Amino acid sequence: MSADKADAVYWDPYKPEFFKNPYPIFRRLREEAPLYKNEEYGFHALSRYAEVERALKDTQALSSARGTILEIIKANAQLPESVFIFQDPPIHTAYRALLQRAMTPKRMNGIEEQVRRFCAQALDPLVGGDRFDFIADLGAIMPMRVISMLLGIPEQDQEAIRQSGDDRLRTEAGKPMSFSVEANVSGNAFGEYIEWRTTHPSDDMMTELLYAEFKDPSGTVRRLTREELLSIVDVVAGAGNETTNRLIGWAGKELAEHPDQRRDLVNNPALIPQAIEELLRYQTPGPAIARYVARDVEFHGQTVPAGGAMMLLVGAANRDDRRYTDGDSFNIHREPLPHLAFGHGIHACIGAILARLEGRVALQEVLKRFPEWHVDEEHAELASTSTVRGWETLPVFLGAKSKHVAAAAPKTEPAVPTKTKDTTLEGTWNLVVKGPTGPQPTVLVLERAGSTFTGTQTGQGSTSPVTDVQVDGNKVSWVNHVTKPMKIKVTFTGEITGDSMSGKCKPGVFGSFPFSATKVQTL
DSSP states (O other): OOOOHHOOOOTTTOOHHHHHHHHHHHHHHHOSEEEEEEEETEEEEOOOOHHHHHHOOOOOOTEEOOOHHHHHHHHOOOOOTOGGGGOTTTTTHHHHHHHHSSHHHHHHHHHHHHHHHHHHHHHHTTTTTEEEEEIIIIITTHHHHHHHHHHHGGGGHHHHHHHHHHHHHOTTTTTTOOOOHHHHHGGGHHHHHHHHHHSOSSSHHHHOOOOOOEEEESSSSSEOHHHHHHHHHHHHHHHHHHHHHHHHHHHHHHHHHHHHHHHHHHHHHGGHHHHHHHHHHHTSSSSEEEEEESSSETTEEEEEEEEEOOOOOHHHHHTTTTTTTTSOOOTTOOOOOOOSSTTGGGGOOOTTTHHHHHHHHHHHHHHOOSSSSEOOTTTOOOOBSSSSOEEOOOEESOOOHHHHHHOOOOOOOOOOOOOOOOOOOEEEEEEEETTTTEEEEEEEEEEETTTTTEEEEEETEEEEEEEEEEEEETTEEEEEESSSSSOOOEEEEEEEEEEEEEEEEETTTSSOOOEEEEEEEOO
């Protein structure tokens, strides 16, 4: 291999080390290969602000009609017209106009007090403690509750709906996202709610969309079909959870790393809206947008032929020094310039007003209660996804860093373990999960045959199977395959002490919630 080839810039969108910190390679792409070609995955990429902005506006050459995620374009799937974010005009125009009527700026800005109340409900129980998790305690909860309130999703189903959407974006580290129309964009999870709304209309977006008339792409004035409504609600629910969740996580991380700027926000909360814009620019939640190359197009004196995929690296463009002074630095006081975090042109994010509102209120409410924190780096973890970039868990210590260092207990020799009462796992356990909307009681029943366990778990009127039961001393784990209101795997890990058990449960691969259990005594 020649020296030139060995030194050539290379970007793999699935490589874990690039995902962890894409910005050094983004800088090299901007400077060395502003039109980059990846032979392995078959795409070109643009990374400079001017070209990415131009490409986002060019719907003739760079089409959304085959999806805006690389894996979807590669799957060559036939996407429903009502998944309008994956369409071009006039299809995109017709459905987007309908949704815009339901998501007016007045309506979005009018829910600020509800957003503030959801933040307070999440944060107030943590006051007086010494730590909290920006994702599990706020980012995974508040946006879910806001979009569910707007759509009309019952509180008891909100976490399962959010988790289902989140799971569809998850990938195995280093691998592309798997995609199918049925699994990813059908919206079937919302079928029961829509059926209910046909006879029980309410003051929510689902009802409004159910009865609204619009001019479809053919020019016919009509209402949405059931399938169209399912798809649109699915798009809104998914998008309503993702961006703000990531934004809240990055606020926790960046302001911990820039305590002087955090102090400026505490002393002058009027700077918070501008800080939200800088967070969106500096740590763009969706760092890449894909387009299908519908016809030959030229960038940097080279022709990109029709039939391929183009990656628009908005995360790289948002740090371009040609656009922003010292673009790789975080500075809430920088000259405010528009960024591309919400896209650009006719496909700009329809929920941007809501995301900005939620981010602003969340940061206001956090700083009111917790003016200082630092990240528990040992337990912070990035989520694995090829579409959005953010934290799966971001635990922080509250208060000054020196306080926690000073309070650290001196190292001692490990205690000699004492033998405890032998515990049998089989039997019936009354188990309570401390979920985002309050305690969630379930009943766990386990039976043993030799070294193998089988069982069921019952909660919220539904019984589902338990598998993969593992026992190692007093440590236990199992998977509960929940089937209602939708399919989701919940992993439990804990420890048994006598007739008590405690630990954490993780719905899918996102967030974790504590649980405790007591064994039912049999006569």
